[in-house]
Each structure stands twice: as structure tokens, then as C-alpha cells.
Amino acid sequence: MPAQPTLSQITAHLAEIRARIDQAARAGGRSGADVTLIAVSKTHPAETIELALAAGQRHFGENRVQEAEAKWPALKERFPDVVLHLIGGLQTNKVKDALTLFDVIHTVDRPRLAASIAQHAGELGVRPACFIQVNTGEEEQKGGIPPLETDGFVAECRDVHGLDLAGLMCIPPVGDPPAPHFALLKKFARRNGLAGLSMGMSGDYECAAEMGATHVRVGSAIFGVRA
Ligand SMILES: *Cc1c(COP(=O)(O)O)cnc(C)c1O
Numbered sequence: 001m002p003a004q005p006t007l008s009q010i011t012a013h014l015a016e017i018r019a020r021i022d023q024a025a026r027a028g029g030r031s032g033a034d035v036t037l038i039a040v041s042k043t044h045p046a047e048t049i050e051l052a053l054a055a056g057q058r059h060f061g062e063n064r065v066q067e068a069e070a071k072w073p074a075l076k077e078r079f080p081d082v083v084l085h086l087i088g089g090l091q092t093n094k095v096k097d098a099l100t101l102f103d104v105i106h107t108v109d110r111p112r113l114a115a116s117i118a119q120h121a122g123e124l125g126v127r128p129a130c131f132i133q134v135n136t137g138e139e140e141q142k143g144g145i146p147p148l149e150t151d152g153f154v155a156e157c158r159d160v161h162g163l164d165l166a167g168l169m170c171i172p173p174v175g176d177p178p179a180p181h182f183a184l185l186k187k188f189a190r191r192n193g194l195a196g197l198s199m200g201m202s203g204d205y206e207c208a209a210e211m212g213a214t215h216v217r218v219g220s221a222i223f224g225v226r227a
Contacts, residue, residue, distance in 0.1 A: 004048050005224050011055040013222045014039070017205070021216065024209035035209050038085050040201075040219030043226045046071045052222065053079055061106075061217050063088025065098045072101055087169075087198075087217055089143045092116045099124055106131040106169045106198050106217075109145050111156060118161035129166040131198045131215075132157060134188060136181040137173035144170065147184065154192045167196020167214065178204040182211040 005013075014037075022032030040061040041049045049060065049071065058081055062068040068084070076082050086102040089109075095116045098105065108114055108130045121128060132154060135144030145153045150168070157163045168189045172181035182199050189197055200208025200216035208216055220226060 003224075004045070005051065007051045007054060009224075010048075010051045010222060014052070014055055014057055017218060017221055020206050021209045024206040028210040028212060030212070032209075035213055036215045038087070038215055038217045039222050040087065040217050041071075041223065042067065042088075042219065044223050046075060048223060049075060053082070057222075059083045059085065061085040061087040061219075062102075065090070065094045065101070068101055069097060076101075085215075085217075096120045096124070099126055099128055102128065104129045104131070104166065106215075107133045107143060108157065108163070109133040109135075109143050111153070114153075114157045114161045114163060118163060121163075127164045129196075130157070130163045131167050131169040131196060132165065133169045133171075134185055136170045136184050137176060139173055142171065142173075147188070150188050151192060154194070165194060167194045167198060168192075169198035169215075171201070172204070178207055179211065182208055182213070186212050 021035050025032045025035050036059055038059045038061040039052050039057050042063045083103045085104040085106055086098055087106045090098055090107050092113055099120050105128050133144040134150050135142050135146055157165055168185050170181055170185045172178040185199055196214045197212050198215040200213045202218050202221035205216040205218050
């Protein structure tokens with residue numbers, strides 16, 4: 001296993017990434033304050049997450065409900081201002097658990113899931129912010145609504161399910177230049193009146209921030225490589 005990072009390393013990484021985001025956002029004609037940095041803590045133990053919390057980080061991303069359930073309830077109790085983002089695929093049988101723990105869902109990508117989120121959110125009395133994941137690269141193995149079905153699915157999530165739609169999310173195919181995917185996501189968001197763009201990871205968050213991301217999801221550049 002890779003060595004766990006120290007507090008000073010995590011603090012320095014966060015400051016460096018924040019500065020790069022601010023610079024990229026300004027280059028794109030915006031303010032760095034328009035970009036939320038989500039620290040992706042998947043696979044990292046609670047002790048490492050605590051270091052990022054000590055460094056002042058409050059937005060975190062996890063990709064698996066079960067893993068998050070093992071780490072986050074205790075941390076959220078101690079740090080009630082944490083905002084937890086689900087960035088991995090969500091199965092309908094995990095929706096209730098997910099909505100109990102997560103504040104924001106980035107991976108709404110099919111009608112059955114949207115319906116299940118609406119139903120459980122109503123029962124739990126919560127209004128999670130939702131991003132619709134778009135499969136901009138049309139990859140078979142990847143989650144996300146196909147690009148051509150995006151407008152219709154946005155309307156369904158809004159008008160049929162009454163979800164609180166924050167925006168759109170994408171994960172460009174490995175090896176593709178990310179910019180065309182980010183541009184497509186932005187175009188779809190604009191024409192659907194959605195303000196949020198969840199795009200950009202360790203390798204391309206500056207490009208994303210310059211192109212209009214409101215949320216970047218950064219893991220390894222903060223915590224180091226995952227086991
Ligand atoms: C793991 C993950 C990230 C972070 O990836 P890094 O390359 O480590 O920054 C971002 N988004 C999603 C959806 C992920 O699963």
C-alpha cells in the first residue's frame with residue numbers, strides 16, 4: 001500500500017490545487033469562488049480524511065455507498081458542515097442509504113433511478129441536489145445518459161420526478177482530450193437552463209475550471225495514488 005500522506009502534504013496539495021483552480025477560472029473569465037473543489041477520498045481511511053478536514057477542506061466525494069457508510073457517519077457528526085458528494089454509480093437498492101448520508105448525488109442517469117431518488121427523498125424528507133451524469137463518450141461500460149437522450153431526461157427529472165437539479169456531470173473517456181467533452185456538457189447544461197457543471201479530475205481540473213466547471217472532483221492530486 002502507498003504511504004498515507006501527512007497533514008503538511010495534504011495542506012500543500014490543497015493550496016496548490018486551489019491556486020491553480022483560481023487561475024484557470026480567471027483565465028476563463030470567472031472567479032475561483034465559482035468552483036467548488038471536491039476532495040475525492042475513496043479508498044482512503046478516516047485517518048487520512050481527518051487530515052484534509054484539519055486542513056479546512058469540507059466538500060468530499062465518495063464513489064461507493066457502503067464504503068462511505070463505514071467512514072462518514074462519525075466524521076459528519078464531528079464536522080457537521082461537511083458536504084458529502086456521491087460520485088459513483090448508484091443502484092436503486094442503495095438509494096435510501098445514499099440519501100441518508102449524501103448531500104449531493106452526481107450520478108443520476110436513468111429513469112428508474114430518478115424515480116427511486118424522488119420516492120425515497122420524499123419519505124426521508126430530504127432534497128438532495130442532483131447532477132445528471134451524461135455519457136459524453138458514449139462508452140458502453142460507463143454510466144451516464146446517452147447524449148441524445150439528455151434533454152428528455154432532464155425534463156423528466158424536473159417535471160415528472162420533481163428532483164432538485166443542480167447540473168450535469170461527465171467523465172471523459174481515458175485517453176481522449178477532455179475539452180470537447182467539457183464543451184458538450186456545457187452546451188447541454190446551457191440549453192436546459194442548468195447552472196452546475198461537475199467536471200474535471202486530477203489530470204484535467206484546470207482545463208475544466210477554465211471551461212466553466214462549478215465542481216471539480218480531485219482525488220489523487222490531493223491524497224496521492226490509490227492502492
Ligand atoms: C475517482 C474519481 C475521481 C477522482 O479521480 P482522480 O483522478 O484521483 O482525481 C473523480 N470523479 C470520479 C467519478 C471518480 O470516480
